[in-house]
Every structure is written in C-alpha cells, then in structure tokens.
Amino acid sequence: xxxxxxxxxxxxxxxxxxxxxxxxxxxxxxxxxxxxxxxxxxxxxxxxxxxxxxxxxxxxxxxxxxxxxxxxxxxxxxxxxxxxxxxxxxxxxxxxxxxxxxxxxxxxxxxxxxxxxxxxxxxxxxxxxxxxxxxxxxxxxxxxxxxxxxxxxxxxxxxxxxxxxxxxxxxxxxxxxxxxxxxxxxxxxxxxxxxxxxxxxxxxxxxxxxxxxxxxxxxxxxxxxxxxxxxxxxxxxxxxxxxxxxxxxxxxxxxxxxxxxxxxxxxxxxxxxxxxxxxxxxxxxxxxxxxxxxxxxxxxxxxxxxxxxxxxxxxxxxxxxxxxxxxxxxxxxxxxxxxxxxxxxxxxxxxxxxxxxxxxxxxxxxxxxxxxxxxxxxxxxxxxxxxxxxxxxxxxxxxxxxxxxxxxxxxxxxxxxxxxxxxxxxxxxxxxxxxxxxxxxxxxxxxxxxxxxxxxxxxxxxxxxxxxxxxxxxxxxxxxxxxxxxxxxxxxxxxxxxxxxxxxxxxxxxxxxxxxxxxxxxxxxxxxxxxxxxxxxxxxxxxxxxxxxxxxxxxxxxxxxxxxxxxxxxxxxxxxxxxxxxxxxxxxxxxxxxxxxxxxxxxxxxxxxxxxxxxxxxxxxxxxxxxxxxxxxxxxxxxxxxxxxxxxxxxxxxxxxxxxxxxxxxxxxxxxxxxxxxxxxxxxxxxxxxxxxxxxxxxxxxxxxxxxxxxxxxxxxxxxxxxxxxxxxxxxxxxxxxxxxxxxxxxxxxxxxxxxxxxxxxxxxxxxxxxxxxxxxxxxxxxxxxxxxxxxxxxxxxxxxxxxxxxxxxxxxxxxxxxxxxxxxxxxxxxxxxxxxxxxxxxxxxxxxxxxxxxxxxxxxxxxxxxxxxxxxxxxxxxxxxxxxxxxxxxxxxxxxxxxxxxxxxxxxxxxx
RNA sequence: GGGCGGUUAGCUCAGUGGUUAGAGCGCCUCGUUCACACCGAGGAGGCCGGAGGUUCAAAUCCUCCAUCGCCCACCA
Numbered sequence: 002x003x004x005x006x007x008x009x010x011x012x013x014x015x016x017x018x019x020x021x022x023x024x025x026x027x028x029x030x031x032x033x034x035x036x037x038x039x040x041x042x043x044x045x046x047x048x049x050x051x052x053x054x055x056x057x058x059x060x061x062x063x064x065x066x067x068x069x070x071x072x073x074x075x076x077x078x079x080x081x082x083x084x085x086x087x088x089x090x091x092x093x094x095x096x097x098x099x100x101x102x103x104x105x106x107x108x109x110x111x112x113x114x115x116x117x118x119x120x121x122x123x124x125x126x127x128x129x130x131x132x133x134x135x136x137x138x139x140x141x142x143x144x145x146x147x148x149x150x151x152x153x154x155x156x157x158x159x160x161x162x163x164x165x166x167x168x169x170x171x172x173x174x175x176x177x178x179x180x181x182x183x184x185x186x187x188x189x190x191x192x193x194x195x196x197x198x199x200x201x202x203x204x205x206x207x208x209x210x211x212x213x214x215x216x217x218x219x220x221x222x223x224x225x226x227x228x229x230x231x232x233x234x235x236x237x238x239x240x241x242x243x244x245x246x247x248x249x250x251x252x253x254x255x256x257x258x259x260x261x262x263x264x265x266x267x268x269x270x271x272x273x274x275x276x277x278x279x280x281x282x283x284x285x286x287x288x289x290x291x292x293x294x295x296x297x298x299x300x301x302x303x304x305x306x307x308x309x310x311x312x313x314x315x316x317x318x319x320x321x322x323x324x325x326x327x328x329x330x331x332x333x334x335x336x337x338x339x340x341x342x343x344x345x346x347x348x349x350x351x352x353x354x355x356x357x358x359x360x361x362x363x364x365x366x367x368x369x370x371x372x373x374x375x376x377x378x379x380x381x382x383x384x385x386x387x388x389x390x391x392x393x394x395x396x397x398x399x400x401x402x403x404x405x406x407x408x409x410x411x412x413x414x415x416x417x418x419x420x421x422x423x424x425x426x427x428x429x430x431x432x433x434x435x436x437x438x439x440x441x442x443x444x445x446x447x448x449x450x451x452x453x454x455x456x457x458x459x460x461x462x463x464x465x466x467x468x469x470x471x472x473x474x475x476x477x478x479x480x481x482x483x484x485x486x487x488x489x490x491x492x493x494x495x496x497x498x499x500x501x502x503x504x505x506x507x508x509x510x511x512x513x514x515x516x517x518x519x520x521x522x523x524x525x526x527x528x529x530x531x532x533x534x535x536x537x538x539x540x541x542x543x544x545x546x547x548x549x550x551x552x553x554x555x556x557x558x559x560x561x562x563x564x565x566x567x568x569x570x571x572x573x574x575x576x577x578x579x580x581x582x583x584x585x586x587x588x589x590x591x592x593x594x595x596x597x598x599x600x601x602x603x604x605x606x607x608x609x610x611x612x613x614x615x616x617x618x619x620x621x622x623x624x625x626x627x628x629x630x631x632x633x634x635x636x637x638x639x640x641x642x643x644x645x646x647x648x649x650x651x652x653x654x655x656x657x658x659x660x661x662x663x664x665x666x667x668x669x670x671x672x673x674x675x676x677x678x679x680x681x682x683x684x685x686x687x688x689x690x691x692x693x694x695x696x697x698x699x700x701x702x703x704x705x706x707x708x709x710x711x712x713x714x715x716x717x718x719x720x721x722x723x724x725x726x727x728x729x730x731x732x733x734x735x736x737x738x739x740x741x742x743x744x745x746x747x748x749x750x751x752x753x754x755x756x757x758x759x760x761x762x763x764x765x766x767x768x769x770x771x772x773x774x775x776x777x778x779x780x781x782x783x784x785x786x787x788x789x790x791x792x793x794x795x796x797x798x799x800x801x802x803x804x805x806x807x808x809x810x811x812x813x814x815x816x817x818x819x820x821x822x823x824x825x826x827x828x829x830x831x832x833x834x835x836x837x838x839x840x841x842x843x844x845x846x847x848x849x850x851x852x853x854x855x856x857x858x859x860x861x862x863x864x865x866x867x868x869x870x871x872x873x874x875x876x877x878x879x880x881x882x883x884x885x886x887x888x889x890x891x892x893x894x895x896x897x898x899x900x901x902x903x904x905x906x907x908x909x910x911x912x913x914x
Numbered sequence: 915g916g917g918c919g920g921u922u923a924g925c926u927c928a929g930u931g932g933u934u935a936g937a938g939c940g941c942c943u944c945g946u947u948c949a950c951a952c953c954g955a956g957g958a959g960g961c962c963g964g965a966g967g968u969u970c971a972a973a974u975c976c977u978c979c980a981u982c983g984c985c986c987a988c989c990a
Contacts, residue, residue: 014952199987206990229990279989286990293988352990366988404918408985411917415987503985538926540983560952572927572938577919578984580926588938591952602949661928661937676949684948764956771956777945809955866934873932878970887932887971894933 011604011720015597017561020716025142028715033736034144036084036493037077045081046496047073048477048526049145050509051153053092055099055130058137060535060543060569060581061502063553067566068532068656069500070143074708075651077144078740084493086480087135087145091127091153093428093469094188094196094359100126100427116426116464123427137554142562142711144736149489151480153472154429161479162472163432163446165520169374170433170444174385174519175421179370181288181295182420183355186313186327187362190424191371193468194417195508197355197364204354207232208281208346209338211241211258214266225250225258225269226345228280230352231290232338233331236263236319237308240286242297245271247282261343262334263320270301289368309365327365372422372431372465376515379413386416389515392524398514400529401654402576405503412507421468428466436460474512477525484520499526502534503576530654533578535569540580556586563710564590570709571660592664593713596706599672600717603699604724606683610692620727622693622700630682631801633694634752636675640666640698644705645743656709663706671698674760678804696725701741711736755797759805762839765832766809773830773846783811786838788819794836811841823911831908833859835901838908853912860905863898870895 012019028034036044047069052062069085077083097111100123104110111119135150151158169175183192209232212224225241238260243250254271274297275284288298289307298305308319315322315330322330338344355364377384382391390413392398393406400406422431434443434452441454451458472479477499482490495517499510510529517525536542537549544550556565567589573579607619628634643666650659675698679691700721707714718735722728732738766783775781783805787795798805799816806812822840829843830852873879874895880888 011949013950227990231990274988276989284990291988291990293990296988408918411986507986534984574928577927582926582939584939585926587952591950594952595950598950598953600949605949657928665937672950673954677954680948767955768957771944774944777955862934870933873971876970880970882970883932890933 011597011601013598013601015561015594015713015716017563017593017712018558021140021142021557021562021712024712024715025139028144028734028736029147031734033734034085034146035148036082036146039080039082042079042081044084044493044497045073045076046084046086046493047498047500048480048496049085049087050501050505051088051090051151051473051476052134053095054089054127054132054134054152055096056092056134058134058141058553060551060553062134062138063141063565064532064535064569064579065501066138066141066143067570068530070141070145070566070711071570071656071708072498072500072530072651072654073144074711074736075740077736078704078708078738080739084149085143085145086149086151086493087138087147088151088476088480089131089135089153090469090473091428093423093425093466094190095469096123096127097425097427098188098359111426120426140554140557140562141566144711149480153469153476157482158472158475158479159429160446161475161483161520162429162467164484165471165475165516166432166467167444167446169519174375175372176375177370177372179368180373181290181292181366181368182371184311184365184367184369185357185360185362186311186365187360188357188425189311191369191420191422192357192364193420193470195470196358198358199353199355201351202354203349203351204230206230206280206348206350207335207338207344208348209235209261209285210343210345211260211267211285212343213253214257214259225253225283226281227283227285229285230350231331232334233315233322233327234287234290234308235260235285235334236315236322236330237287237289237306238263238267238285239288239298239303239306240267240301241269242272242275242284242286242301243269243282244275244277245273247275247277249282261341262337268301268303270297270303272297272300290366292366295366295368305368307368309367311367311369313362313365371420373418373420375418376416379410379416385515385519386413388518389413389511392514392518398524398527398529400531402531402574405506405529405531405576408503409506409511412511419468421471422463422465423468424464425466428469429472431463431465431467433463434460435463470508470512473509474516475520477513477517478521494521494525495523496526498528498530500530500532503531504534506531528654531576533573533576535579535581538580538582540578551581551583556583560586560590561593561712563593563713567592567660567709571657571664573657575654575656592668593710595668595672596703596710596713597717599667599676600699600703600720602676603695604720606695607692607724609683610690619690619692619696619725622696622725625693625697628694629689630691630694631752631755631797632675632678632804633691634747634749635756636670636694636698637747638749638753639670640701641743641745641747644701644741645745647705648740648742660706660709663702663709667702667706671702674756677808681803681807696721704735704738705741707735707738708740755794755801758794758834758837759798759801762805762832762834762837763808765834765839766805766811766841769830769832769841770809773843775846777810780810780812781841781843783814784822784840784842785814785816786819786822786840787816788836790818798837820907823907831856833901833904833908835897835904838904849912853909856905856909856912860902860909863902863905867895867898867902870898 049069050065073083073085101111166175183194183197185192206228208226208228210224210226227241241258243254253269255269257266257268260267274293286294286297286303288295288303288305290309306318308316309327310316313327315325315327317323335344356362357364376386379386379390381387390410393400393409400409432445434449436452436455436457437459438457439452439455441452443449443453443460449460452460477496478490478494481487481494501510513525534542541547541549553565564586568585625637628637643662646662647659679695682691703714703718715735722731785798787798795816802814806814830841830847832839870891874891
C-alpha cells in the first residue's frame with residue numbers, strides 16, 4: 002500500500018475520519034474489488050439489489066450492504082474469485098412520481114409538457130440525483146466492483162428486457178387482454194396486485210333496497226335489499242346476486258329488479274360466491290368495478306358498465322353524475338337514495354381498502370386492456386410458476402432463514418397472471434408496434450420501422466412502459482450480459498447468493514427466479530438470504546413521514562463506518578427485524594476503540610523492546626513453533642477455536658454469531674486476560690518474550706474480523722506492516738490476505754484448563770477483596786493448597802504464580818500441600834476454587850461469623866446442585882440413553898461437586914473448632 | 915379467514931435438547947503513573963408469557979391458551 006497511516010504514532014483514540022476516505026480510495030485504486038481468477042474455487046457472486054436511481058441511502062441500505070460486504074470480503078479472503086456487482090434501478094413509478102410532485106409544486110403537470118419533454122425532465126432529475134446513493138454507499142466501505150455497475154435503462158439491460166418480451170410473446174406467454182385490474186387514478190396507471198397496499202378504513206355499510214320491477218321507487222313493498230361499502234358503484238350495477246341455497250331469496254332468482262336512480266332493469270342471479278350471513282345476503286353486482294363482481298358477471302353473462310373513469314371521475318355511463326368525482330358521487334348518491342326512501346340502513350363498518358403503494362390514493366378496480374405474463378400454475382411443471390416453485394421446493398435454491406421457504410411457496414401457489422403494462426412515461430417502452438393498415442402486432446427487439454406483416458410504415462408503438470419489476474426480474478442475468486453469451490455471463494451465472502430484505506421476496510426475488518429460469522434455464526442464485534427491517538427504538542417502521550429516520554451518514558460522521566456496520570449486524574438473528582438505537586452504534590464504536598488500543602499496546606511494546614533481545618525471537622511470530630508459555634498456548638488455542646466457530650457461523654449465514662464470538666474473544670480473552678498477563682513478562686524482559694504470540698494473535702484476529710470492520714483493521718494492519726521488523730513482505734492490504742482457519746493441532750485443552758483455573762482463582766480473590774473493601778494497593782498473603790502436591794498442577798500454579806500475584810495483588814503466594822495450612826484457616830477467608838483451596842489470612846479484617854455464613858451459603862448451593870446431579874446420574878435411563886460424552890461430562894461434574902462439598906465440610910469444621 | 919414471527923435481566927436482544935441461561939445498554943460499589951474512562955475490577959438483577967405433553971434431560975420439541983406484531987386473502 003502506498004498511502005501511509007496518518008501519523009507515525011497511533012492516537013490514543015481511533016479516529017475514523019482520519020482513515021476511511023484515504024483507505025477506501027486506496028482499495029479502489031488497487032483494483033481489489035474486481036474478481037481475481039482462481040482455478041481452485043468456483044466464483045462467488047452477489048448481485049447487489051439495485052436501489053432506486055434517485056434514492057438516498059437509509060439504514061436499510063446500510064444494513065444490506067454491511068451484510069453483503071461481510072460475506073463478500075470473507076469469500077474473497079478465502080480465495081474465491083469474488084464479484085459483487087452494483088447497479089441502479091430506474092424505478093418507473095417512483096421516479097416519475099417524484100418528478101411529477103416537483104411539477105405539481107410549480108402548478109404544472111406532465112400532460113402540459115408532453116411525453117418527450119417530460120422524459121427529458123426525468124433524465125435531468127436523474128442526472129442531478131442519480132448516483133448520489135452510490136456515492137453515499139462508498140462511505141460504507143463496500144467492496145463492490147464499481148466498474149461493472151449497471152443501470153436498468155442501459156443499453157444491455159434494456160436489450161435483455163426487449164428480448165425477454167419478444168421471446169415470451171412468441172411463446173404465447175405474454176398476451177394482451179381486457180380484464181379488471183387495479184388502477185391508480187392519481188398515477189393514471191395500472192398496478193399489479195402486489196403494488197396495492199390494503200389499509201383498514203373506517204367506512205359504512207349502506208343497505209339499499211332495489212324494488213322489484215313493476216313497483217315504483219319509494220313504494221314500500223317487495224324488493225331486495227343489498228349491502229355495499231361503495232354506493233357510487235351502484236350506477237354501474239348490472240345484476241343482483243344471491244346464494245342459490247338462501248331460502249329468503251329463492252323466489253327472486255330469475256326475476257328482475259329496478260336499479261334506482263338509473264332506472265334500469267337488472268336480473269337477480271344465483272351464485273355460490275355469495276355469503277348468506279354477510280350484510281343482507283344479497284350482493285349488488287358491478288362487474289366493471291369489483292373483481293369478485295367481474296367474475297360473477299362473467300359466469301352469468303352480465304354486461305360490464307364502466308361508470309368510473311381513468312381519472313377517478315364518473316363517466317358518461319353514470320348518467321347525471323357524469324364528470325363528478327367518485328367520492329363526491331358517493332355522498333350524493335347516498336343523499337339521493339335517502340330522498341327516494343331506498344336507503345334502509347347505514348352501519349359503521351371497518352374494512353380494508355386498496356391504496357396505491359406509491360401515492361397512497363385509493364385504488365379503483367376497473368376494466369381495461371393490458372399486457373399480462375402468463376405464469377401458469379405451481380403444479381404444472383412446464384409453466385413459469387411451476388418451475389419457480391420446483392426450484393425452491395426441490396432444494397435447488399435454499400432460502401435462509403428457512404421459514405421464508407413456505408411463504409414463497411404459498412405465494413406461488415396462489416399466483417395469478419402478472420399485469421406488466423404501466424401507463425407511465427418513464428421506463429422500458431413496450432416493444433410492440435400496431436399497424437394502422439392491417440392491425441398486425443409487430444413485436445421486435447430492435448425498433449420496428451415497418452409492419453412485419455404488410456410492410457406498412459403506418460405503425461405506432463404501444464405507448465405503455467413495462468412494470469419496473471419486469472426489468473429487475475432479469476437482473477442477475479441481464480447485468481452479466483445476457484442475452485449475449487458474454488464472458489461474465491458464462492463465468493458468473495448462476496450467482497451464489499441473493500441477499501435482500503424479506504419485504505421484497507415476492508416483488509423481486511420470486512420474479513428473478515421465474516425470469517431467470519425462463520430465460521437461462523438455470524436458477525439465478527443458489528441461496529436467498531433475507532434480512533429484516535430496521536425499525537426505530539420503539540419498534541415502528543422508519544419513514545420520512547413519521548420523522549423517525551436516522552441518517553447513516555450522520556452516524557458514520559459521529560461514530561465511524563465500522564461502528565455503524567457492526568451495530569447493524571450484531572445482536573440480531575437472520576431475518577429478524579432490528580430495533581435500532583444510537584446506543585448500539587456507540588457500543589460498537591467502543592469496541593473498535595478497544596481493538597485500536599490493544600493494537601496500540603502491541604505496537605508500543607514492539608517499539609519498547611530492545612533491539613538485540615527481540616529481533617531474533619520476533620521473526621518467529623508467523624508460525625509460532627513450540628510455544629513454551631502456558632499463556633501463549635492458551636490464547637492461541639482459544640483463538641483457533643473461535644476462528645473455527647467464526648468460519649462455521651459465516652458458512653451458515655450467522656453473521657451476528659460470528660461477530661459476537663470475535664467480540665468476546667477480543668475483549669475478554671485477549672484484552673482483559675492475555676494482555677494483562679503478558680504485561681508482567683514484558684516488564685521483566687527476558688528471552689521468552691510474549692511478543693511473537695502477541696503479534697501473531699493480533700494479526701490473525703485482525704484478519705478474522707476484517708470483513709466486519711474493514712477500515713480499522715486495514716489501518717492497524719498498515720501500522721503493523723510498517724513497524725514490524727521483517728514484515729515488508731506481507732500482502733500490501735489486509736483485504737487480500739487469506740482468511741484465517743482454525744488449526745486443530747493447536748487446540749490445547751490442558752493450557753485452557755490450567756489458565757482457566759488461574760482465572761477462576763484471580764476472580765475469587767478479587768471478589769473477596771471487593772466484598773471486604775480491601776484497598777487495591779494493599780497486598781494480601783495467600784496460601785494455595787493442592788492435594789496432589791507433586792503433580793502437574795503444582796508446577797502449573799507455581800509457574801503462573803506471578804500472574805496470579807499481579808492480577809489480584811497477592812504476595813507472597815505460597816503453594817502448599819492440601820490441608821497443611823488448615824491452622825491458618827481460622828484467621829481468614831478460605832476460597833474453594835476446585836481443585837484448589839485458597840486461603841487468605843485476614844485476621845481482624847474479616848468477621849469470622851460472616852465468613853462461616855458465607856461458606857454455609859456456598860455449601861447450600863453446592864448441595865442443591867449435587868442433589869440434582871445425583872438424581873440424574875443415578876437414573877439408569879440416563880446412562881442408557883444419553884450420549885456417552887454427556888454422561889461423562891455430568892459424571893465429571895458430579896465428582897467435582899462431591900470434592901467441593903468435602904472441602905467445604907472440612908473448612909466449616911475447622912472454623913467451628 | 916389463512917399463515918408466519920415475537921413473548922428470556924429495568925431496556926434492546928442472542929441463545930433449537932445436556933454444567934449454575936448470556937451480551938450490550940442502564941443501575942450499585944471501588945479504581946485514573948505504566949494500551950484504552952470510548953476504560954478497569956467487583957456486584958445486584960431472570961421459576962425463559964401461561965397450562966398441559968414428549969423425553970433420562972426442555973428456554974429449546976409437540977398441543978392448547980393468552981398477548982403483541984407482520985404477511986397473505988375477492989365476504990360486498
């Protein structure tokens with residue numbers, strides 16, 4: 002690396018602002034983000050979910066990118082040729098809506114401008130705000146291959162869109178049909194089922210009497226009373242339906258009623274879809290404005306009346322209400338019915354009403370001519386839906402967390418054809434040309450100049466554009482070059498992992514699987530990895546209108562990128578929503594600072610070591626052969642175990658687990674214990690310097706945590722590389738180093754046991770000191786009793802005695818045979834630290850009755866546990882059925898507790914004497 | 915109406931069969947010469963929503979209930 006750390010000495014607190022921009026620029030300039038060939042591994046590819054082109058970075062993006070970058074960095078360090086391909090989505094309806102809002106604020110609208118000028122304006126808007134989000138994303142330190150960035154409206158992806166359309170059309174899988182669809186009157190476009198959001202609305206159920214034909218309105222007499230939440234649609238009623246089994250209405254079936262206001266005669270039909278106990282049991286049928294009514298109408302040959310127009314106003318078919326706004330019409334119709342005496346009841350009624358996902362207008366179902374993709378059915382293997390279903394049901398694609406598998410399959414099992422045409426101006430225009438002369442439809446990848454049937458040049462392109470998700474559905478293959486057999490497509494498709502929020506499982510993930518299989522015959526990715534939503538501290542969805550958003554860039558400014566990333570991805574399980582508060586970032590920042598200072602300690606120790614005594618020993622830091630010190634063997638063993646666990650967690654997408662393990666290791670094992678132990682030896686100097694181990698563990702741990710904390714690890718790495726004698730040949734960046742693996746041969750159970758005992762001893766003494774309020778600077782005398790006096794334990798404790806002495810301020814510390822110091826017991830505190838007994842003669846400091854009470858409490862607890870364990874172990878079923886290693890473990894524990902009981906008994910007896 | 919998820923320490927959450935259930939934050943006590951006060955040492959605090967069941971063994975698996983949240987769905 003050519004850039005240097007900002008200063009020659011590391012400041013006492015990590016300052017991300019000094020580091021991040023410089024380090025990122027260097028990574029980019031070195032080209033590390035591009036895939037590096039490696040014949041030993043298949044490529045690891047993630048296609049980044051393309052954000053909306055004029056969007057801005059929010060915490061959801063930050064979470065997504067943090068997760069993906071960690072996976073990508075980990076794989077890259079493992080040696081996989083790794084590609085993370087970024088892109089941007091034109092976001093048809095969202096972007097058009099944004100520009101329309103701007104126009105509206107100037108009192109203008111797109112129709113005044115005309116299509117061409119409006120689209121130019123959108124491009125200007127994109128020119129101004131497009132790319133902002135990726136500039137912001139770079140501050141997250143993400144290692145995406147920016148050179149491969151794709152935009153959905155780029156030439157390549159656009160050609161993929163047209164090619165797909167043409168292919169599907171030729172296969173008969175895209176068709177144009179008049180059908181009832183969801184219409185947003187504000188956006189003036191059709192919407193797919195998914196783009197409609199249902200919200201509960203407090204409305205009313207109006208009971209309206211339709212007189213039998215021949216009766217006059219208002220006459221109290223026979224008739225059928227229907228119930229509706231949308232009285233204005235009655236103007237378009239073409240029938241009344243009742244359940245065939247409903248005795249109340251059986252005599253009406255086949256008769257006709259008079260539609261009030263419109264004075265139209267409409268038939269009464271019988272249909273199974275009618276629920277007898279809802280409302281009045283009679284349904285007014287409006288095939289033009291309700292999906293259910295549409296189907297009933299189809300079954301009974303009822304005509305379709307369109308009384309609400311594309312603009313949300315009533316049409317000429319609405320008689321005297323023509324031209325009136327739909328909700329105004331509702332009020333007036335209700336009034337008129339009241340006047341006519343036909344309004345029998347109005348009851349409060351809460352029901353769910355579809356709203357436009359984008360602009361929140363009430364969606365109007367209406368009949369119109371649209372393009373659809375025929376998806377078939379999940380149980381027909383040769384259909385789009387069938388293949389998409391089989392790919393997941395058959396395990397070719399794995400969904401993580403697993404519970405979303407069923408969600409996905411259920412959705413496909415109920416899927417209907419996909420309405421893909423949008424009456425918008427911003428997007429991929431439908432590649433269909435209509436011939437004025439012969440009415441033929443020319444479908445073409447290239448712009449058509451003439452009708453392919455009659456050659457006429459009097460052709461007009463379909464004015465509509467395609468659903469944004471149509472192009473996003475092609476994303477994994479269209480970004481890699483499809484429909485060309487490009488190198489990237491051959492190398493990188495199918496991709497490995499698709500990581501995104503569970504909220505777009507249907508919108509995007511399902512569509513990619515459908516379209517990927519359709520176009521390439523292969524799944525687009527092997528694993529779908531879903532994350533949850535970022536919520537605010539009280540669990541509410543973050544949104545600008547709620548005003549509860551947090552700006553990721555502000556958090557980066559205050560705490561650093563690494564802290565933000567760590568806080569978003571730790572302490573949460575995959576797929577779960579995350580309640581996010583600033584205190585999480587603060588905690589992560591503190592952790593980063595802890596790493597920084599531990600590193601500073603190592604580097605300072607390096608600098609302080611005398612040249613002569615350390616040059617030679619230091620050279621062994623990389624492979625650490627034949628470690629003589631127990632502490633060194635302990636920390637290396639612990640580290641390797643953790644690294645093994647981290648790799649396993651990563652492989653199963655448990656990023657939070659992986660990070661937690663590293664956090665605990667670094668903070669507890671490395672900083673709180675190892676560094677503190679090692680200070681003693683460093684102060685003493687001497688031949689058996691801990692420096693090689695210290696450097697080894699730091700270096701390896703930095704690599705292990707680099708995928709999560711990319712900036713700080715790089716900065717420390719550079720410091721290390723610069724200041725560590727003989728380290729010049731290390732790779733020039735931590736991000737191109739190999740990821741550490743556990744080396745099982747370095748697991749050292751003995752060192753872990755013995756250091757564990759040292760730690761327990763130190764804690765016990767510290768605890769006593771704190772309880773008794775013994776000042777820190779007052780040293781205590783201590784006797785450590787060991788039963789098997791001549792054994793390994795004795796030498797171990799004696800070798801570690803200076804550690805114990807330093808860490809809990811005891812001196813002198815004498816190791817004696819078990820029971821030999823019993824006569825001192827009376828004078829102080831006795832700690833049972835199996836298999837040791839530690840005696841602290843504290844005559845006068847400790848109240849002996851309190852001490853014996855403390856011991857009795859300990860004994861009580863011991864007996865409680867013993868009781869439980871004895872029952873367990875003496876149960877013959879336990880030995881017969883439990884796994885042998887569990888039996889062994891529990892028996893060991895039992896023996897230890899028995900041992901402990903005996904010691905406590907002895908001590909209590911001595912105290913009583 | 916169907917489905918899914920949550921319910922674990924004061925708060926936010928980890929923890930899918932096996933020691934005495936963990937973390938961060940907060941709280942209490944003590945401590946700043948020697949990496950870090952963005953710190954250290956010690957501590958308090960939980961019958962893991964309830965009830966049954968399976969099992970040698972349940973926070974963990976099953977059933978039911980309660981409660982909160984989300985998704986899907988054409989009862990107007």
